[in-house]
Amino acid sequence: MTSAVNSLQDCLQLDEQDPLRSLRGLFDLPDGLIYLDGNSLGALPRAAPERLAQAITQEWGQGLIRSWNSAGWFELPRRVGDKIARLIGARAGEVLALDSTSINLYKVLSAALQIARHDAPGRKIVLSERSNFPTDLYIAQSLCEQHGMELRLVESGQLQQALDDDVAVLLLTHVNYRTGAMHDMAAVGALAHRCGALCVWDLAHSAGAVELDLHAAQADFAVGCGYKYLNGGPGAPAFLWVHPRHSERFWQPLSGWWGHAQPFAFEPGYRPAAGIGRYQCGTQPMLSLIALDVGVDTVLAAEPLGGMAALRRKSLALTRLFAHLLQQRLAGHGLSVVSPQDDDQRGSHISLTRAHGAYAIVQALIERGVVGDFRAGDGSAHPDILRFGVCPLYTRYVDIWHAVDRLQQVMSSGAWQDAKYGQQQSVT
Amino acid sequence: MTSAVNSLQDCLQLDEQDPLRSLRGLFDLPDGLIYLDGNSLGALPRAAPERLAQAITQEWGQGLIRSWNSAGWFELPRRVGDKIARLIGARAGEVLALDSTSINLYKVLSAALQIARHDAPGRKIVLSERSNFPTDLYIAQSLCEQHGMELRLVESGQLQQALDDDVAVLLLTHVNYRTGAMHDMAAVGALAHRCGALCVWDLAHSAGAVELDLHAAQADFAVGCGYKYLNGGPGAPAFLWVHPRHSERFWQPLSGWWGHAQPFAFEPGYRPAAGIGRYQCGTQPMLSLIALDVGVDTVLAAEPLGGMAALRRKSLALTRLFAHLLQQRLAGHGLSVVSPQDDDQRGSHISLTRAHGAYAIVQALIERGVVGDFRAGDGSAHPDILRFGVCPLYTRYVDIWHAVDRLQQVMSSGAWQDAKYGQQQSVT
Numbered sequence: 019m020t021s022a023v024n025s026l027q028d029c030l031q032l033d034e035q036d037p038l039r040s041l042r043g044l045f046d047l048p049d050g051l052i053y054l055d056g057n058s059l060g061a062l063p064r065a066a067p068e069r070l071a072q073a074i075t076q077e078w079g080q081g082l083i084r085s086w087n088s089a090g091w092f093e094l095p096r097r098v099g100d101k102i103a104r105l106i107g108a109r110a111g112e113v114l115a116l117d118s119t120s121i122n123l124y125k126v127l128s129a130a131l132q133i134a135r136h137d138a139p140g141r142k143i144v145l146s147e148r149s150n151f152p153t154d155l156y157i158a159q160s161l162c163e164q165h166g167m168e169l170r171l172v173e174s175g176q177l178q179q180a181l182d183d184d185v186a187v188l189l190l191t192h193v194n195y196r197t198g199a200m201h202d203m204a205a206v207g208a209l210a211h212r213c214g215a216l217c218v219w220d221l222a223h224s225a226g227a228v229e230l231d232l233h234a235a236q237a238d239f240a241v242g243c244g245y246k247y248l249n250g251g252p253g254a255p256a257f258l259w260v261h262p263r264h265s266e267r268f269w270q271p272l273s274g275w276w277g278h279a280q281p282f283a284f285e286p287g288y289r290p291a292a293g294i295g296r297y298q299c300g301t302q303p304m305l306s307l308i309a310l311d312v313g314v315d316t317v318l319a320a321e322p323l324g325g326m327a328a329l330r331r332k333s334l335a336l337t338r339l340f341a342h343l344l345q346q347r348l349a350g351h352g353l354s355v356v357s358p359q360d361d362d363q364r365g366s367h368i369s370l371t372r373a374h375g376a377y378a379i380v381q382a383l384i385e386r387g388v389v390g391d392f393r394a395g396d397g398s399a400h401p402d403i404l405r406f407g408v409c410p411l412y413t414r415y416v417d418i419w420h421a422v423d424r425l426q427q428v429m430s431s432g433a434w435q436d437a438k439y440g441q442q443q444s445v446t
Numbered sequence: 447m448t449s450a451v452n453s454l455q456d457c458l459q460l461d462e463q464d465p466l467r468s469l470r471g472l473f474d475l476p477d478g479l480i481y482l483d484g485n486s487l488g489a490l491p492r493a494a495p496e497r498l499a500q501a502i503t504q505e506w507g508q509g510l511i512r513s514w515n516s517a518g519w520f521e522l523p524r525r526v527g528d529k530i531a532r533l534i535g536a537r538a539g540e541v542l543a544l545d546s547t548s549i550n551l552y553k554v555l556s557a558a559l560q561i562a563r564h565d566a567p568g569r570k571i572v573l574s575e576r577s578n579f580p581t582d583l584y585i586a587q588s589l590c591e592q593h594g595m596e597l598r599l600v601e602s603g604q605l606q607q608a609l610d611d612d613v614a615v616l617l618l619t620h621v622n623y624r625t626g627a628m629h630d631m632a633a634v635g636a637l638a639h640r641c642g643a644l645c646v647w648d649l650a651h652s653a654g655a656v657e658l659d660l661h662a663a664q665a666d667f668a669v670g671c672g673y674k675y676l677n678g679g680p681g682a683p684a685f686l687w688v689h690p691r692h693s694e695r696f697w698q699p700l701s702g703w704w705g706h707a708q709p710f711a712f713e714p715g716y717r718p719a720a721g722i723g724r725y726q727c728g729t730q731p732m733l734s735l736i737a738l739d740v741g742v743d744t745v746l747a748a749e750p751l752g753g754m755a756a757l758r759r760k761s762l763a764l765t766r767l768f769a770h771l772l773q774q775r776l777a778g779h780g781l782s783v784v785s786p787q788d789d790d791q792r793g794s795h796i797s798l799t800r801a802h803g804a805y806a807i808v809q810a811l812i813e814r815g816v817v818g819d820f821r822a823g824d825g826s827a828h829p830d831i832l833r834f835g836v837c838p839l840y841t842r843y844v845d846i847w848h849a850v851d852r853l854q855q856v857m858s859s860g861a862w863q864d865a866k867y868g869q870q871q872s873v874t
Binding site for chain 1: 507576681713728
């Protein structure tokens with residue numbers, strides 16, 4: 019289908035035939051903006067302002083302290099967690115929405131290391147990819163020092179080879195934040211378990227964007243982000259999942275009162291709550307958590323239309339179209355696609371690179387109403403990246419058309435070479 | 447002055463003469479409600495709904511990812527931290543507003559333990575009070591296990607005696623959440639330093655309510671709460687302070703990317719940021735942090751009227767009045783004040799106890815429009831508590847009059863004995 023798309027008219031027709039087209043109406047998007055950065059900050063759900071105004075003026079303003087019970091604030095990390103569970107192949111009672119991804123990774127990785135030390139004390143390695151999102155590596159580095167273990171970083175292609183009898187935990191991000199390359203979670207899970215290692219997944223660029231089945235993939239722990247494809251708003255709380263076979267084996271070290279068996283007994287000694295409850299720590303930022311609740315609902319709104327499978331189909335069609343139009347219209351401009359061509363290996367964003375000028379091109383596009391983002395390379399193995407995320411809830415085929423069209427204008431006019439687009443750092 | 451107050455009329459007159467009376471107008475309080483639980487969840491600032499609506503619809507909705515720079519989201523933990531610094535005797539650049547109190551305590555206590563292990567390796571004790579807020583003890587318990595140290599808990603009166611050469615860190619909450627008893631921070635700080643111990647303070651029930659001078663008190667680390675007297679909204683981010691002499695000595699273990707020297711260089715290895723920056727971990731919940739910003743502004747609004755000193759004077763006058771009216775009007779009902787009588791030893795709430803019925807009395811009062819709260823005792827040393835917090839920004843003298851008046855009605859009518867007010871757990 020995609021290869022036959024050669025005009026704006028073709029894209030308009032694809033949007034008309036899109037079974038998910040009604041979902042865009044759930045969002046309040048700026049007029050005329052082509053937003054291809056929902057993988058960094060999801061768009062504003064139309065229901066969010068009113069729901070939040072009610073939470074602010076009624077629940078906080080009028081209900082005050084009573085709202086912890088009457089407005090269900092206490093239960094919100096679990097209630098939102100149960101909703102997220104439906105998107106990632108987990109079950110009710112296994113997921114919490116709270117804290118940040120980094121903090122949640124600290125909790126679950128620390129539990130994984132305790133389990134590994136107990137069950138396989140000879141294993142001293144946490145294995146990950148050098149190209150993993152850095153915060154995951156920093157947290158792993160901290161916990162390895164704490165537990166007398168070692169963080170081993172390899173290139174993506176070397177994982178299988180590096181997965182030996184010394185590996186206690188395999189820590190991976192499912193979809194790479196730079197390239198969009200996606201692991202085969204089930205295959206990796208099977209491999210890790212055959213080798214005797216635990217699998218910890220970061221779903222930051224997966225949850226809400228690709229189909230996930232943590233149980234089928236033999237995953238052990240997972241964390242993920244609330245403000246990307248879950249549309250929870252800036253810095254929305256993150257989530258964590260613990261396989262029920264692990265949840266009560268050890269304490270996680272952030273043993274705050276919300277994770278106590280009886281937080282309101284105010285006992286001086288810690289007794290962890292049953293199940294996933296012990297992965298709570300302190301009081302959660304309710305306004306941001308309520309926004310996340312609304313955001314997750316936008317993804318669940320796809321359920322009657324085919325759910326994650328339908329979202330995934332559209333996401334792939336959009337990134338395929340992007341690559342197709344690039345090939346058709348931008349040959350000779352030095353841009354190459356670094357995201358995998360194979361649908362099974364690609365998440366929901368598409369990344370380009372260029373020998374130089376990546377930052378300036380992204381800036382020139384933003385000025386022309388196409389918001390993607392730039393990720394700096396390391397000057398060697400990993401090049402500078404121009405990143406364009408599609409969110410099948412609200413990205414249209416015509417958005418892809420216009421994005422490539424303006425990229426073509428920026429390149430062929432040389433507009434990106436204007437000094438005002440000078441090199442600098444950018445934002446997640 | 448207080449001892450001459452014998453009528454509603456007297457209280458009305460005190461309100462008229464109150465130099466801070468205009469500040470109540472900064473809040474949107476439910477009509478007719480007497481809210482004496484601002485020590486648990488501060489009231490809604492009148493400016494919050496509009497500021498948050500702008501953040502939601504404009505910054506998130508229209509600005510989208512660009513708002514991390516254009517709306518100053520990145521800098522908000524520091525900017526709000528700098529404001530809080532003015533309330534606690536810290537300097538700009540020393541305070542961050544982020545995460546939860548429990549998580550911040552984990553960061554600073556872990557840094558304190560690393561410093562102690564380095565500077566005084568023989569010291570193996572973290573000393574605290576058995577009556578400290580439990581989450582502080584749970585976090586200390588976790589870190590003591592991690593560092594091969596021991597948590598020693600004593601009753602409040604035994605602190606001086608227990609502060610010996612084995613103590614690495616003294617961990618105290620400045621104002622006790624149950625009794626309202628307040629430590630003399632400077633005296634304790636001097637004592638601890640003479641003994642060679644580091645001082646870590648929890649300011650949950652102090653910041654925004656009592657005058658604080660962390661530098662003068664020779665404090666080493668501090669954490670505090672955003673949703674109580676700082677009026678930051680339900681579960682607002684907390685704050686932390688590190689004395690500049692400590693801030694770069696060690697890493698704290700929650701080494702997420704926001705605490706990296708160059709978060710957007712995306713390096714695989716962690717390099718902590720300079721100064722307080724390394725106490726950041728992951729992305730912060732912006733909507734809740736913006737609400738906290740507005741809340742802190744309500745406290746800063748007192749600066750032209752005398753600031754924290756004026757707020758403290760009024761807070762003491764209000765709790766003194768409460769105790770005076772209780773004595774005058776509730777003798778013989780078995781209620782006794784457990785908060786210190788001495789102004790220098792009392793925070794901003796007043797706590798009562800009764801041999802039985804404390805929970806039911808609080809419930810009966812709530813039903814009659816007086817919101818205080820109940821804190822369960824442990825059946826031995828620490829009795830059940832009826833807790834009434836005053837917030838000098840919005841609590842009026844007449845509120846105290848009506849609260850005691852309704853308490854008198856509830857007690858003398860025996861209304862609290864109605865079975866519908868049965869015993870159960872309550873909320874922070």
